[in-house]
Amino acid sequence: MSNANQFNRRDFIKFAGAASALVVSKSGFARATKPPIGRVVVIGGGYAGATVAKYLRLWSLGSIEVLVVEPNSQFVSCPLSNLVLGGSKSINDLTFGYDALKANHGIKWVQDTVTAIDASAKKVTMLRGELSYDRLVVAPGVDFNYDSLPMLASVEAQQQIPHAWKAGWQTVNLRKQLEAMPDGGVFVMNVPKAPYRCPPGPYERACQVASYFKAHKSKSKVIVLDANAEIISKKGLFTKVFNETYAGIVDYRPDNVITNVDVATKTVSTDFDKIKADVLNVIPPQRAGKIAQIANLTEKDYPWCDINFLTYESKLVSNVHVLGDSVAAGLPKSAHMATNQAKVCANAIVQLFAGQAPDPAPVFANTCYSYVTDKSAMHVANVYRYDEGKKIMVSAEGGGVSISPSEKEGAYAVAWAQNIWADTLT
Amino acid sequence: MKPLQNIWFKNSWFKDSAFLALLLITSVCTPLIGHAAEVSAFSDVQNIHIRQLAASCAACHGTQGNSVAASGDDGANAVLSGMAPAEFTEKMLGFKDGSRKATVMHHHAKGLTIDEINQLAVHFSQQKRVVTTALKPQTLKADHE
Numbered sequence: 001m002s003n004a005n006q007f008n009r010r011d012f013i014k015f016a017g018a019a020s021a022l023v024v025s026k027s028g029f030a031r032a033t034k035p036p037i038g039r040v041v042v043i044g045g046g047y048a049g050a051t052v053a054k055y056l057r058l059w060s061l062g063s064i065e066v067l068v069v070e071p072n073s074q075f076v077s078c079p080l081s082n083l084v085l086g087g088s089k090s091i092n093d094l095t096f097g098y099d100a101l102k103a104n105h106g107i108k109w110v111q112d113t114v115t116a117i118d119a120s121a122k123k124v125t126m127l128r129g130e131l132s133y134d135r136l137v138v139a140p141g142v143d144f145n146y147d148s149l150p151m152l153a154s155v156e157a158q159q160q161i162p163h164a165w166k167a168g169w170q171t172v173n174l175r176k177q178l179e180a181m182p183d184g185g186v187f188v189m190n191v192p193k194a195p196y197r198c199p200p201g202p203y204e205r206a207c208q209v210a211s212y213f214k215a216h217k218s219k220s221k222v223i224v225l226d227a228n229a230e231i232i233s234k235k236g237l238f239t240k241v242f243n244e245t246y247a248g249i250v251d252y253r254p255d256n257v258i259t260n261v262d263v264a265t266k267t268v269s270t271d272f273d274k275i276k277a278d279v280l281n282v283i284p285p286q287r288a289g290k291i292a293q294i295a296n297l298t299e300k301d302y303p304w305c306d307i308n309f310l311t312y313e314s315k316l317v318s319n320v321h322v323l324g325d326s327v328a329a330g331l332p333k334s335a336h337m338a339t340n341q342a343k344v345c346a347n348a349i350v351q352l353f354a355g356q357a358p359d360p361a362p363v364f365a366n367t368c369y370s371y372v373t374d375k376s377a378m379h380v381a382n383v384y385r386y387d388e389g390k391k392i393m394v395s396a397e398g399g400g401v402s403i404s405p406s407e408k409e410g411a412y413a414v415a416w417a418q419n420i421w422a423d424t425l426t
Numbered sequence: 427m428k429p430l431q432n433i434w435f436k437n438s439w440f441k442d443s444a445f446l447a448l449l450l451i452t453s454v455c456t457p458l459i460g461h462a463a464e465v466s467a468f469s470d471v472q473n474i475h476i477r478q479l480a481a482s483c484a485a486c487h488g489t490q491g492n493s494v495a496a497s498g499d500d501g502a503n504a505v506l507s508g509m510a511p512a513e514f515t516e517k518m519l520g521f522k523d524g525s526r527k528a529t530v531m532h533h534h535a536k537g538l539t540i541d542e543i544n545q546l547a548v549h550f551s552q553q554k555r556v557v558t559t560a561l562k563p564q565t566l567k568a569d570h571e
Contacts, residue, residue, distance in 0.1 A: 055481065059474075072570055095566045168571045336485045343481045347474050359475045363542065364482035365534050381530050383537025398522075398536020408500075408529060415495035415503040416486050418560040422494045423484040425561055 036065035038353040041124055041131050043114050043291055044139035045070030048324030048338035050101060050424045052137050055346035057105040064353060067108040067131060069124065074098075075425060078198065079335050080371075080417050081167035084175050086208030087216075088374035091172050100426045117295035119317045135349055137312075138297060138305075139323040139342070140289025141166070142197045142333070145303070149261055152282055157263050161280045165197065177279045178209060183217040185278035188268060190258050191226040195304070196286045197325045197333045199233035200380070202226075204370040205281075207238075210246040211373045222249055223277075225256035225270060227285075233332070234370060234380055234401055241372045241405065258282060288326035297322055304328030309386055309393055310358045311348040312341055321345050331384065331393060332368065335420060340364035340384075361386045362393075369413035377413040378402035472545075479542065480549045486530075490553040494560045502529070507553035514547035 040056055042049045045068050053066045075096045083089035102109050112126040117136065124131045144163065146153035152161060162170035162177075178187065187209050191202040206224045213220040231238050231252075242250045260269040266280040287293070287303030297305045297314050305322040306315040312327070314320045323345055324338035331337055348358035363385040369377045382399030386392075402409060480491070483506065487493045491506030506514065520526025521535035522543070528535070535543070 059477070074564060074567060074570055076566065076570065092565050093563050095564045095570075096561055097564050100561070166571060168566070172566075339485060340482050343478050347478045351474065357471070359471060359478065361475070363475075363479050363538075365537070367486055367530065367534075379530050379533075381533035383534055385537075396537035399533045402529075406529075408502075411497065412486075412502055412530065415493070415497065418495040419488045419493055419503065420485040421561045422558060423489045426489075426558070 034063065037063045038134040038349075039065040039067070039132070040135050040137060040349060041133040042066065042068045042137040042139065043124070044068075044141065044289070044324070045072070045075065045098060045109075046139060046141055046324060046338070047335040047420070047424055048342045049137065049139035050075070050098070051339040051342035052139065052323060052346050053107045054101060054105050054424070055343050056349060057107060059346055060350045060353070062106060064350065065108070066105075067110060069110045069112055069114055069126060069131070070098075071111065071113045073111055076167040077335075077417065077421065078165075078167045078201075079420075080413075081164075081171050082201065082205045082208045083371060083374070084167075084171050085164070085178060085205060086211050086371070086374055087175070087179075091167070094167060096421060096425050098425065101424075104426060114291050115294075117291065117320070119295070119320055122319065133319075135319050135321065135352070137321045137323060137345065137349075138289070138292055138295065138314075138326065139338070140291045140326055142286040142325045143288065143290045143293065144284040145287050146284055149258065149282065149284060151261055151263055152284065160263055161261065161266065161282055163283050164281060165201075165283045174279070174281055178212060181217070181220065181278050184219040185217070186221045186223060186276070187213075187279045187281070188223045188225065188266075188275055188277035189281040190256075190268075190283055191224065191228060191232075192283050192285045193227040193257070194232050195333060196283070199332050199334075200238070200368065200370045202283060203231055203233065203238040204372070206250055206252070207241055207246065207370075207372040210249045213249055214246065220249070221251060222246070223275060224250065224252045225258060225268070225275075226252065226254045227257040228254065230254050234378060237378050237401060237405065238370075238372075245372065286325075288322075288328075292322060292326045295320070297326075302328065309391065310344070310360065310362065311352070312345040313348075321349070329393065332366065334366060334368050336366045336368060339420065339424060340366065361388070363396075364393075367416060369409060369416055371410065371413065372405045373410075375407045375410045376405040377410040378405040379409060379412070476542075476545045476549050480546055483546075488558070490556075491550045492553075492556045492558055494558050505555065506550040508555040509547075509550050511544075511547035511551045514550055515543060518543045518547070 042053050053068050056064050056066050077094040112128050114126050116125040122133050162174045164170040164174040206222050210222045242252050256270045258268050266277045288298050288305050305326050306328050307322050312321045323341045325333040344362045351358045365383050367381045369379050371377045380401045383396040384393040387394045487506050493503050493505045495503050496505050518535050521528045521531040
């Protein structure tokens with residue numbers, strides 16, 4: 001961006017404030033001429049970043065200036081993107097623009113990549129400019145950690161062996177590989193060590209590929225190498241689906257960490273085995289988004305961001321809030337959770353700018369659907385409330401999962417997606 | 427993106443320094459404080475607690491309860507904005523005590539207190555019904571990640 005940054009904003013507020021005082025008394029169009037009570041820069045336009053931008057504008061009655069910095073020009077939903085692999089959705093069903101969000105709420109938008117944060121000067125540096133802030137919100141999603149699998153770090157390697165764990169062209173690439181695979185082939189995928197983005201996501205992915213094989217390539221197999229000791233989300237339900245719906249197709253192997261990958265032959269090694277895949281999908285271990293690491297929002301030996309659950313302000317850097325998958329929380333890294341955190345944070349920032357205390361006891365709900373076929377889905381749903389003693393969000397009594405997957409819940413999952421997209425992006 | 431402030435500065439009448447001086451003299455009270463007070467008056471703690479909890483329902487029920495995907499058949503993903511408080515409370519308490527059949531909602535209703543349910547009922551009844559439709563998707567561009 002722009003010179004708005006270099007522009008001496010505080011001087012501007014002095015002048016504009018003076019101007020508005022006069023204008024208000026003369027003509028009364030107060031809102032349009034009032035200066036902002038603060039400026040928030042949001043890094044990242046995913047579920048968390050887009051939501052915090054919208055709700056900051058809504059709940060401050062437009063009195064907080066909000067700028068979002070996002071490198072991509074479009075939003076691609078990770079939720080439902082496993083259906084692209086199954087073949088029942090196209091990536092073009094899950095891709096949206098930001099125009100409605102910007103226009104409806106007066107959010108300023110900068111398409112750029114943040115390279116540094118200077119918290120003492122309250123300044124963000126991007127590839128093409130600088131921005132100053134009163135409060136900063138960092139919502140960069142996850143970063144892949146290739147330390148244990150350095151052979152997969154390059155763009156070229158990921159052409160051969162996509163992660164497809166950030167929805168986009170890698171998702172399309174993986175689908176094309178599955179389409180091109182001859183019947184009788186083997187699809188090998190892994191589940192990284194928790195925590196990672198979307199706990200049930202890898203198991204849903206296995207189901208989606210199995211569903212495609214069952215219908216179109218019935219001699220083909222899905223091998224799931226789980227670095228964890230067991231299925232870590234909706235365990236009973238996924239176990240039943242693997243053993244019944246996809247008996248003879250899905251081969252689930254717990255406690256299998258990938259130790260090596262031969263990119264050229266698509267061969268993976270574990271402590272037990274060497275497996276040659278026809279199509280290989282490696283979801284790397286994860287950590288807080290790159291900018292969160294660069295800005296020292298993570299501790300050296302722990303790759304996630306510790307925050308205050310009343311404000312989502314970093315415990316390490318003041319006036320910097322962290323949202324979404326980068327947050328260190330015993331909570332699922334889901335889209336609904338990211339939007340909840342964004343709303344608690346927006347609420348708190350409005351209070352803080354007004355010199356008021358944030359809500360001392362936030363409560364929110366999380367609903368997460370997983371598709372096990374092209375039409376059937378199952379949920380996990382919970383209310384979470386702030387625990388004053390533990391100072392974290394804890395799961396309330398009464399939550400739980402579906403009795404079994406159903407087409408009815410498949411329809412609910414579509415409705416969930418349509419509503420969360422509209423809430424996040426309009 | 428164009429910096430609004432700069433445009434305003436370049437084109438505005440208060441570039442005139444004499445007028446600017448007049449403005450500065452006449453600004454006895456600071457409008458910043460006035461504005462902050464207005465926002466905080468809107469934001470009493472109970473109010474902000476419930477508006478955030480209610481906003482959590484948006485993933486399935488739309489912004490301020492304006493669902494874009496309400497099912498006509500079984501009441502799923504219902505529009506909550508403008509719903510009569512008695513209807514909201516009756517349904518939620520039914521989900522909570524198990525007397526009303528649910529697919530998903532019992533897992534939420536059981537986690538909420540009766541007081542929260544009553545306050546959500548009032549909150550949603552006060553929201554304006556805005557009829558909106560599902561967002562239109564786009565073709566993924568080549569330069570995306």
